[in-house]
Amino acid sequence: MMKQRKNTLFLMRPLNHVRVVFFALLICLSHGCSHAEKKTQSRPLTDPQDWPMWVEIGPDTTLTARAIVEADRCPTIKIDAQEISMDTRAPAEAGRYPVLTCEKILPATTTHASISGRALPLPKKDLTKIVVIGDTGCRIAGKGSDTRVQACNDPTKWTFPVVAKAIADAQPDLVIHVGDYLYREVPCPADQPGCAKSPSGDRWATWDADFFSPADPLLRVAPWIFVRGNHELCARAGAGWFRFLDARALSQACSDETPPYLVHTGDHGPEFLITDSAPGPLTQKSLAALAELSPHHAWLFTHRPIWFPSAKGKPDLSMGPHLIPPHGIDLVFAGHVHSFRIIDFKKPRVPEIIAGNSGTQLTPLDDALAAEFTKNKMPVRSVCGENDFGFLTLERSAPLKNTKWKVFETPLASLENHTLSSCRLEY
Numbered sequence: 001m002m003k004q005r006k007n008t009l010f011l012m013r014p015l016n017h018v019r020v021v022f023f024a025l026l027i028c029l030s031h032g033c034s035h036a037e038k039k040t041q042s043r044p045l046t047d048p049q050d051w052p053m054w055v056e057i058g059p060d061t062t063l064t065a066r067a068i069v070e071a072d073r074c075p076t077i078k079i080d081a082q083e084i085s086m087d088t089r090a091p092a093e094a095g096r097y098p099v100l101t102c103e104k105i106l107p108a109t110t111t112h113a114s115i116s117g118r119a120l121p122l123p124k125k126d127l128t129k130i131v132v133i134g135d136t137g138c139r140i141a142g143k144g145s146d147t148r149v150q151a152c153n154d155p156t157k158w159t160f161p162v163v164a165k166a167i168a169d170a171q172p173d174l175v176i177h178v179g180d181y182l183y184r185e186v187p188c189p190a191d192q193p194g195c196a197k198s199p200s201g202d203r204w205a206t207w208d209a210d211f212f213s214p215a216d217p218l219l220r221v222a223p224w225i226f227v228r229g230n231h232e233l234c235a236r237a238g239a240g241w242f243r244f245l246d247a248r249a250l251s252q253a254c255s256d257e258t259p260p261y262l263v264h265t266g267d268h269g270p271e272f273l274i275t276d277s278a279p280g281p282l283t284q285k286s287l288a289a290l291a292e293l294s295p296h297h298a299w300l301f302t303h304r305p306i307w308f309p310s311a312k313g314k315p316d317l318s319m320g321p322h323l324i325p326p327h328g329i330d331l332v333f334a335g336h337v338h339s340f341r342i343i344d345f346k347k348p349r350v351p352e353i354i355a356g357n358s359g360t361q362l363t364p365l366d367d368a369l370a371a372e373f374t375k376n377k378m379p380v381r382s383v384c385g386e387n388d389f390g391f392l393t394l395e396r397s398a399p400l401k402n403t404k405w406k407v408f409e410t411p412l413a414s415l416e417n418h419t420l421s422s423c424r425l426e427y
Contacts, residue, residue, distance in 0.1 A: 043208060043213060044070070045068070045069060045070040045099065046070060048069070048075065048115070048116035048117075048118075049116065049118060051067050051068060051069050051075075051115070051116070052066075052067065052068040052208075052212045052216065052219060053065070053066065053067045053068075053115050053118060053120060053219065053220075054066055054120070054121075054219040054220075054223070054224055055106070055113070055120050055121060055122060055123075055223040055224070056223065056224045056225065056226060056245070056247055057123065057174075057223055057224070057225050057247070057263055058247025058248065058261065058263075059247060059248065059261035059262075059263075060261070060262075061108070061263050061264045062105060062247070063105065063106040063108065063110065063122070063123065063223070064103050064104070064105050064106065064247065065077055065086070065103065065104050065105075065106055065113055065115070065120055066089070066101065066102065066103045066244075067086065067101075067102045067103075067115055068099050068100070068101055068102075068204075068212065068244065069099065069100050069102060070098070070099055070100070071100060073085075073088075073100075074086040074087065074088050074100060074102035075102065075115055075116055076115075077104050077113060077114070077115050078112075078113065078114045078115075079104075079106060079107065079110055079112075079113050080110060080111055080112055080113075084104070086102040086103060086104045086115075087102065087103055087104055088100065088101075088102060089101040089102060089103040089243070089250050090243040090244075090250055095203075096202070096203040096204065096239075097203065097204045097240075097243065098204060099204050101243055101244060106122075110122060118220075121220065121221055121222050121223055122223065123173070123174065123223050123265075124173050124266075125266050125267075126265075126266040126267065126268050126269055126400050127173045127174055127265050127266065127269050128173060128395065128396055128397065128398070128400070129170070129171075129172045129173050129174075129393065129394070129395050130172060130173060130174045130175075130176065130393070130394040130395075131167050131170070131172040131174070131175050131176070131222075131391055131392065131393055131394075132175075132176045132177075132178060132301075132333055132353075132355045132391070132392040132393075132394070133163065133167070133175065133176075133177055133178070133355060133358035133391050133392070134177060134178035134179060134180065134227075134229075134303075134334075134335025134336075134355045134356045134357075134358055135178075135179070135180040135229070135335045135336070135338050135356040135357070135358060135359065135360040136160045136163075136177070136180070136181060136210075136211065136214075136215075136358045136359040136360065137160070137180065137181055137182050137183030137184065137210040137211065137231070137359065137360055138150045138152035138158040138160070138183055138184055138195070138198070138209075138210060138359065138360070139183040139184075139360050139361045140152070140183065140184045140185060140186055140187075140188055140195055140198060140200060141183065141185045141186060142186065143186070147186065147189055148361065149188065149189060149192045149194070149195055150183075150194070150195065150360070150361050151192075151194025151195060152184070152188075152194065152195040152198050152209070153193075153194055153195060153196065153198075154194055157194065158359060159358075159359055159389040159412055160214050160215075160358055160359030161214035162412065163358050163359060163389060163390065163391055163412065164214050164215050164216075164217055164218045165217050165218075166391075166410075166412075166415050167218050167391055168217035168218045168220070168221050170393075171221055171222075172221070172222050172393075173222060174222055174223055174224070174225065174265075175218060175222045175223075175224045175225075176224070176225045176227070176272075176301060176333070177224065177225070177226050177227060178227045178229070178301055178302070178303055178333055178334055178335035178355060178356070179227045179228055179229025179230070179231070179232065179278070179303035179335050179336070180229035180230065180231040180232070180303065180335060180336070180356070180360065181207070181210060181211045181229065181231065181232065181237070181241075181245070182202065182206055182207060182210050182211065182231055182232070182236070182237040182240065183210060183231060183360055184198055184199060184200045184201075184206050184209065184210055185200060185201065185231075185236065186200055186201075187200045188200070202236065202237040202238070202239050202240045203240070204240075206237075206240075207237075207240050207244060212244075214359075225247075225263065225272065225274060225301070226245045226246070226247065227274055227275075227276075227301050227302065227303055227335075228241060228246070228258070228276045228277075228278045228303060229278060229303040229335065229336070230277075230278045230279075230303060230304070230336070232245075232278055233256055233278050233279065234254035234255070234256050238254045238256070239254060242254060246258070247261075247274075256278060256279045257276065257279055258276045259276075259289070260273060260274060260275040260276070260286075260289055260290055260293065261273075261274050261293070262274075262293045262295065262298070268400035268401050268403075269400075270297050270298060270299050270330065270331075271295055271296060271297065271298040271299070272298065272299055272301060273290055273293065273295050273298045273299065273300045273301065273329065274301050275289075275290060275300065275301070275302045276303075277302045277303045277304040278303060280304070281304050281305075281306070281320065282302060282304065282306050282320070282323065283323075284322070284323060287323060287324075287325065287326055288326070290325075290326050290329070291326035291327070291328075294328065295326065295328035295329055296328050297328065297330055298328055298329050298330065299329070299330060299331045299332075299333060300325065300329050300331070300332045300333065301333045301334075302332070302333070302334050303334060303335055303336055304334060304336045305332075305334040305336060305337060305352060305354055306320055306323055306325070306332055306334070306352060307319060307320050307321075307323070307343070307345070307349065307352055307373070307378060308337060308352075308354070309369065309372045309373075309376075319376050319378075321376050321377050321378050324348050324349065325348075325349065325350055329350060330350055330427070331350055331351055331352075331353065331407075331427070332350060332351070332352040332353065333352075333353050333354075333355065333392075334352065334353070334354050334355075334356075335354065335355055335356035336354075336356055337354050337356050337363060337365070338356045338357060338360050338361060338362050338363040339354065339356060339357050339362060339363055339364065339365045339385060339386070339387055340354060340355055340356075340357045340385050340386040340387075340388070340390060340392070340409050340421075340423070341353070341354045341365065341369065341383060341384070341385035342354075342383070342384055342385060342407070342423055342424070342425050343369065343373070343380060343383050344380060344381040344382050344383070344425065345373070345378060345379070345380050345381070346379045346380060346381055349378065351425060351427075353392065353407065353425070354385075355391070355392040355409075357386065357388065357389055357390055358389065358390070358391055359389065362387060362388075362389065364387040365385065365387065367383075369383045370382065370383045384422075384423035385409075385423055386409050386411050386421055386423060388411040388412060388413060389411070389412040390409055390410050390411040390412050390414075390421075391409070391410055392407070392408075392409055392410075393407075393408055393409075393410055394406070394407050395408075404426050404427060405426070405427060406424065406425075406426055407424060407425040407426070407427070408421060408423070408424035408425075409421040409423055409424070
């Protein structure tokens with residue numbers, strides 16, 4: 001399964017916080033931060049060119065074009081030479097969702113699709129560059145003195161707008177988000193000017209501020225796969241998740257459990273297994289459900305890590321020493337932990353890559369993870385990572401058959417000095 005894997009894993013010198021802030025500001029000024037500098041109230045969508053539009057890949061590799069509009073009816077979409085009306089996925093609702101969500105399933109043979117003259121990015125036959133991000137929203141959570149606040153109006157403190165623009169400039173073939181989109185759960189405290197006028201709760205204004213507005217440059221350049229996070233549980237932002245991002249047909253009722261699905265990526269690409277771990281850590285039963293999909297050289301994408309030490313007061317971080325991935329899974333990708341780590345386990349476990357560092361307030365990790373895993377009878381070859389904002393890139397070059405994937409982190413500070421993280425994996 002991993003016979004061709006060659007590991008080059010080691011920890012680079014941690015980036016100084018002042019440098020991170022400096023480079024984030026420098027990048028923002030040079031690339032433009034119009035989305036981050038706006039007041040975070042919902043923007044008007046009167047111009048079709050401002051509508052959020054994207055293509056997402058779902059169960060059975062189904063392609064769906066989506067658009068969020070302020071209009072009485074859904075727009076038309078041009079698919080190759082045919083122009084047809086988009087379907088209403090979710091009607092506008094006064095108050096929380098004053099926008100119309102529209103969609104249209106695209107034939108697998110589609111070579112061109114556009115809405116209001118704007119071309120939509122379609123999947124390539126074979127992928128050579130994939131970007132993985134996670135935990136992107138701006139944290140405003142808690143109550144009273146326990147309120148945890150990021151300065152959402154400051155792109156050096158909440159960096160997702162900068163990260164999204166940098167990824168868009170890199171022109172990936174596919175973007176995969178491993179969950180947790182909406183973090184503005186409570187109103188911004190009056191004594192916190194850094195998040196002044198921020199919307200909160202599961203409503204369109206918050207979804208726009210936390211995800212759609214900053215992600216707009218990236219929605220324009222690549223198709224997406226969306227993984228559900230625990231912030232998208234029904235009691236949190238589940239209604240918005242199903243209205244806007246879930247890849248299946250919209251259900252009448254919110255559900256905290258949805259079945260996994262498989263995505264094929266071409267003749268020379270891995271398969272993607274997408275699973276919903278929003279309700280809690282994966283179990284042997286949920287891994288058995290993945291096995292029923294008969295994966296073959298698949299990458300598993302889940303929000304919660306399968307193997308990670310449980311922190312005090314954090315029961316949702318589960319060390320699963322008894323959990324063994326089904327045959328056919330080569331790599332595991334997750335978020336939930338607000339940092340970046342590559343954990344290269346010894347057999348029978350496969351490498352687990354945590355990419356939860358794309359915008360939400362970071363949770364710096366120490367270097368004791370390898371010892372913690374070994375203590376719990378889960379020996380590792382090595383653990384490396386970054387305590388910095390950034391994104392994960394997977395690249396390969398032609399010829400694609402038998403070509404190794406290079407898996408590496410791009411820390412935010414490296415975008416100006418071009419010094420990539422030395423924490424990487426080849427397989």
